[in-house]
């Protein structure tokens with residue numbers, strides 16, 4: 086099929102500039118016998134990463150599969166930024182809750198050489214399988230032990246629970262939980278292809294996730310000295326601030342490179358995790 090016919094397939098759904106750009110990626114990544122099918126899928130808004138099957142993230146080349154959220158550039162940005170300031174901090178364990186493709190946990194495992202173990206946890210089998218596959222695919226870049234396990238943020242952190250006990254040494258909690266409230270899920274903020282093809286349970290959520298991260302993990306386990314949560318709303322920042330004692334925890338927000346609120350970050354006063362302050366744009370009291 087000619088280049089112009091493939092572009093006209095793509096321009097059914099995208100601008101000409103985007104169609105040209107996407108065809109270039111498709112041609113670069115896939116053999117010629119797959120181009121037509123890829124353009125057909127793309128014109129139906131299937132995300133490019135699901136069609137191509139992979140996505141770079143820091144040092145990693147991650148497999149992307151339907152059923153698991155595609156790692157975002159916004160997430161990669163804070164993971165790489167925070168890795169730079171955490172490089173010299175001795176970390177027993179990093180816990181990446183809501184791990185999805187494993188992008189956050191595996192990326193820390195490839196960037197930080199002072200970490201003993203990274204724990205990646207998700208409640209969905211597809212995510213566990215994909216994180217394990219991504220671990221195997223990137224093993225040469227991984228600097229520490231990695232453990233992938235199934236767990237539900239809302240019920241796994243009860244004392245004496247098996248998963249609870251395996252995480253008692255972790256001291257950095259990182260998470261990109263589902264944080265789009267229902268009222269915003271069907272607005273222009275969320276792209277058509279995201280809504281149609283990415284898993285709803287990876288998108289839909291609000292304050293309850295931040296409550297669970299604080300109450301079920303940070304407050305139940307004294308070993309945690311730092312945390313980084315991705316979020317999108319000031320109400321989510323306020324919830325975290327309310328739940329953690331300001332005499333113990335310092336906290337701040339970080340905006341992404343587009344100036345949009347993207348993280349709440351916390352560190353225990355006087356701990357070596359206070360280097361996280363360097364990536365905070367505004368401290369919150």
Ligand SMILES: C[S@@+](CC[C@H](N)C(=O)[O-])C[C@H]1O[C@@H](n2cnc3c(N)ncnc32)[C@H](O)[C@@H]1O
Nearest residue numbers: 156183184185207208209237238261262263287
């Ligand atoms: C926004 S995605 C983030 C995935 C990945 N960390 C990333 O940054 O691309 C949220 C993830 O949380 C998982 N999740 C949703 N509810 C959960 C729960 N109650 N317990 C554990 N994981 C959950 C979803 O399966 C999904 O993989």
